Amino acid sequence: MTSxxxxxxxxxxxxxxxLEQNDRFARQNRAYLQARGIYTLxxxxxxxxxxxxxLVETLDRLKNEIRCAVIEGDQQTSNDAQRIAExxxxxxxxxxxxxxxLDAFHVRRxxxxxxxxxxxxxxxxxxxxxxxxxxxxxxxxEKVTLMSIxxxxxxxxxxxxxxxxxxxxxxxxxxxLPYLHFDLELCKQNAWRINPGLSIIATSVYSQTGLExxxxxxxxxxxx
Amino acid sequence: MTSxxxxxxxxxxxxxxxLEQNDRFARQNRAYLQARGIYTLxxxxxxxxxxxxxLVETLDRLKNEIRCAVIEGDQQTSNDAQRIAExxxxxxxxxxxxxxxLDAFHVRRxxxxxxxxxxxxxxxxxxxxxxxxxxxxxxxxEKVTLMSIxxxxxxxxxxxxxxxxxxxxxxxxxxxLPYLHFDLELCKQNAWRINPGLSIIATSVYSQTGLExxxxxxxxxxxx
Numbered sequence: 001m002t003s004x005x006x007x008x009x010x011x012x013x014x015x016x017x018x019l020e021q022n023d024r025f026a027r028q029n030r031a032y033l034q035a036r037g038i039y040t041l042x043x044x045x046x047x048x049x050x051x052x053x054x055l056v057e058t059l060d061r062l063k064n065e066i067r068c069a070v071i072e073g074d075q076q077t078s079n080d081a082q083r084i085a086e087x088x089x090x091x092x093x094x095x096x097x098x099x100x101x102l103d104a105f106h107v108r109r110x111x112x113x114x115x116x117x118x119x120x121x122x123x124x125x126x127x128x129x130x131x132x133x134x135x136x137x138x139x140x141x142e143k144v145t146l147m148s149i150x151x152x153x154x155x156x157x158x159x160x161x162x163x164x165x166x167x168x169x170x171x172x173x174x175x176x177l178p179y180l181h182f183d184l185e186l187c188k189q190n191a192w193r194i195n196p197g198l199s200i201i202a203t204s205v206y207s208q209t210g211l212e213x214x215x216x217x218x219x220x221x222x223x224x
Numbered sequence: 225m226t227s228x229x230x231x232x233x234x235x236x237x238x239x240x241x242x243l244e245q246n247d248r249f250a251r252q253n254r255a256y257l258q259a260r261g262i263y264t265l266x267x268x269x270x271x272x273x274x275x276x277x278x279l280v281e282t283l284d285r286l287k288n289e290i291r292c293a294v295i296e297g298d299q300q301t302s303n304d305a306q307r308i309a310e311x312x313x314x315x316x317x318x319x320x321x322x323x324x325x326l327d328a329f330h331v332r333r334x335x336x337x338x339x340x341x342x343x344x345x346x347x348x349x350x351x352x353x354x355x356x357x358x359x360x361x362x363x364x365x366e367k368v369t370l371m372s373i374x375x376x377x378x379x380x381x382x383x384x385x386x387x388x389x390x391x392x393x394x395x396x397x398x399x400x401l402p403y404l405h406f407d408l409e410l411c412k413q414n415a416w417r418i419n420p421g422l423s424i425i426a427t428s429v430y431s432q433t434g435l436e437x438x439x440x441x442x443x444x445x446x447x448x
Binding site for chain 1: 270271272298299300301303324351352353354355356372374375376378379381382383384397399400403404405430
């Protein structure tokens, strides 16, 4: 059931203008980042999937071999940026109290504030929301969608865009598998129905599962 | 950091119009439901918090004493509505492929499709998204926010509106507490910073924790 009243048509029209304007900034960001040889990942997920926890662990493993930087998006608080800052990796927090996603203009302003000299790998941690952020190109090289296995294996079917546009799906909190009613194989099949051949890495920071596979994925992105 | 370019101002203006139009439909829904003596809850949460699982369990417990009905919101699939239908409670599925939340017009159309004779308690399961649905009044009597404890105790601070507007916070998946690094007391304190005095019920369908407390909450809403 979808609304087709006049109001809805207006929303779609305006949305088009917003997305056009966003895409212009995204193209500028992409050109700016690629000219500097910075590989950029846009991390998407539901709230509480463990994006920041994975990122802190990743930075600790990579920071002595790859120069990294982070843009943190949140509706409120700078808690996540503070956790990243403890790794000594440069980080900028963007708060979006009026918005449910990062857009390319947010990222442009963050890029102006970040010390990018020598940076090779930029992580953009999007606002925790499996829907809206997927529609906004930020100028990244690829989208990485994270999904906690506590969310259930049906999520790729229910929120398809974030899975359809992802280059990689990172499953998180694999340490909880023995305590959940979660069918890993079915989850993968659901993801592949939306995005055939999608790469999937199953991880847990607490049990240290899949972290080298994830870090190797990042190394190949930077070193080729 | 917030965007203040012209484009953003336009978004806010249009958003205002959308919300005004929504509120008009919400007032109509509220009058329609209250005239029929139907108490209505709008359930908000992140994807995968266990809204449908809690709802199925709730309907099984209440359906012989309170006449219930359900409106299911999802971006895609009617899987949740099928799960509800197995309880024999009337249900309508709304798919919102272009939208990240239910609005009052969606609900109006669902009300036209639902057999409401004798219904006393209506659950509206919103799209899985802790941000956008909070901004849209559907005509409900109260919002109930669900949060899986796997999401972490900081969520009330990071996504404050859904917690600020809630009449009740239902924590889910309490059976996983022994396997998580989750501080229940801190979570409650965070929720109360956003919404002082907010009622909180901690539940698990798998360990049957808190379900009678939750059902009693619903009984008092219907029976007074």
